[in-house]
Amino acid sequence: MNLDEAKKEFIAAWGSFGSKWGINRTMAQIHALLMVSHYPLNADDVMELLNVSRGNTNMNIRELINWGLVDRVIISGERKEFFTAEKDIWKVAKTIMRERKRRELEPLIDFLKDLKVNEDMQNEEVKTFNETIKGIKELSEQAGKTIDTIIKSDEHWFWNAFLKIMR
Amino acid sequence: MNLDEAKKEFIAAWGSFGSKWGINRTMAQIHALLMVSHYPLNADDVMELLNVSRGNTNMNIRELINWGLVDRVIISGERKEFFTAEKDIWKVAKTIMRERKRRELEPLIDFLKDLKVNEDMQNEEVKTFNETIKGIKELSEQAGKTIDTIIKSDEHWFWNAFLKIMR
């Protein structure tokens, strides 16, 4: 397989994988394109390579920047803005975990904190409900702590430690 | 807050949380409804409680059964089928991890195995590309192994072991 074919396939696969996890296809494809691009690209490059409009390109790049997955790059002598993405997948994974925690897990935990039935608390059904919610809240909190630990950790340290425990 | 209000809020929240992770809202809501229901429910119950059509109810329940998140229950004397969902969130989480691994992670790993540029392999750009892909493949494999370990493990053993390592 040659480089261009391989890149194309990777971009398509990353787009389809992302869309199964609630990330829109174009955003995932732009991310993939920048991850495998040796040089920073500008908006026109992205438009041409992925066949998407200027507006779409602009909005999804901005969103990727908000996620911390893409950075603006200044190239001297160039008037247009250029963009790059981190290539170290471990760092990428940490960024995604941090953001999903902040955007989705933490709001869920806050919501669950206030969700308790105070009436008729000796009723079996009420007890079960409160326990189910408590279980979800605790699992979410534990997941949040785990993410924090992973984010702070060095890749090799983390996996080695994990494998040791798991043995 | 009373039980019915709390259930309603939980169902709405679970639906919205699910849809951020690529699960359709109704499917997540049916799952939530069954998780907090003290008794098995039939299709008519679900239709009425969530205000959705019979077809929608049927398809999403089937999908939840495919995921292993909902079970059919036979109630003697009843002609209709009834449904329940596991209430232990740890078991639920393990089921979801196992299924997402099987449906999404493993296909990605298989795809990445075949994705290698063999032409011009001393070229810097080709080298970088192959390394990026290799990194993604290795992280995915590691994630897969971690999921396998979690699935096999007992909840308390897992968290205790994890906390010990992480300290």
Added chain:
DNA sequence: TTTTATTTTCAAAAAAAACTGAAAAATTTA
């Protein structure tokens, strides 16, 4: 300042996903 280049916005269009409801199929009871 004016002109040119670039980026951003957003209403409208297109595409994708989800949902409905009634007919068909399957199952159970009589």
Added chain:
DNA sequence: TAAATTTTTCAGTTTTTTTTGAAAATAAAA
């Protein structure tokens, strides 16, 4: 067996999400 009930299917509809493209805003150059 036929009748009654329940479940499933899926073409058509609705809703939601994504995308376009042109105008407006911004920034840089002349």
